[in-house]
Amino acid sequence: MAIWNKVTQTLNANNTQQYEVVMLADKDGNILNTSGSASNIPIASGEVSGYSHINKFGYSNDISGGVTIWDGQTVYTYSTSAGTVTASSSSTDDNGAQIEIQGLDSNYNVVTQTITLGDNAATDLLRIFRVKVTTPGSGQDTNVGTITVTIGGSDRAKILPENGQTLMCLYTIPAGKTAYLLASTISVDKNTDAIFQLFARPFNGAWNLKGQTGTFGTPFTYQYPVPLKFEEKTDLEIRGDSGNTCGGGAMFDLILVDNE
Numbered sequence: 001m002a003i004w005n006k007v008t009q010t011l012n013a014n015n016t017q018q019y020e021v022v023m024l025a026d027k028d029g030n031i032l033n034t035s036g037s038a039s040n041i042p043i044a045s046g047e048v049s050g051y052s053h054i055n056k057f058g059y060s061n062d063i064s065g066g067v068t069i070w071d072g073q074t075v076y077t078y079s080t081s082a083g084t085v086t087a088s089s090s091s092t093d094d095n096g097a098q099i100e101i102q103g104l105d106s107n108y109n110v111v112t113q114t115i116t117l118g119d120n121a122a123t124d125l126l127r128i129f130r131v132k133v134t135t136p137g138s139g140q141d142t143n144v145g146t147i148t149v150t151i152g153g154s155d156r157a158k159i160l161p162e163n164g165q166t167l168m169c170l171y172t173i174p175a176g177k178t179a180y181l182l183a184s185t186i187s188v189d190k191n192t193d194a195i196f197q198l199f200a201r202p203f204n205g206a207w208n209l210k211g212q213t214g215t216f217g218t219p220f221t222y223q224y225p226v227p228l229k230f231e232e233k234t235d236l237e238i239r240g241d242s243g244n245t246c247g248g249g250a251m252f253d254l255i256l257v258d259n260e
Contacts, residue, residue: 050258057251058169063240069169071158082106083152085121091145103128108175170237180227189247191217203233
């Protein structure tokens, strides 16, 4: 491959030393001149074509016995096929509320749709990884009751009272994307022993443990000097366990890159 030599203003001849430099540019072709975490700001603002960011965060009121960090207080169960999505609330004060559902369809493509409580979503989903209230019930600031979202009749997401959004520390890599894990954080709400585990399940594969952290009440964040790579359609989640009753929180950050 011939490379333009800036010094001589000519193409390098064959069999001469050549260098290829890879640089990050925004969608208009401008070279980004930041480094470290600051270089991720253009990604967050959507200026870098083919790159996007996902922050997943969750909390469980009781992790004793071992649970996925989400609002459901269990080890999370994933749907095996796409199904009809419905949403309901435990309180009539939420009647008429609208919620935004973010998930994946049967082909693992990202779908975002807004529905009114009591209605069915227009598109069947295989995965749900975030739900939030966009319009509360009449006279309310946010949801009053527990909002439950189902796929094919099985619970797949919950918004606890007054939260206005799910707390789900789980995600599935969309089709056509590769994910790079930048950081993860765990914490408990009292001084007690707890173990947190990062699990990943490749498409049609088995769950594999990718990281484990023990703590005694001290929050912990791990920054990956070399990001962990996850292929499309991989399920990711953080689970927590403690010998005592305690709440636990977790989060992780991903950079998604379009596959060529």
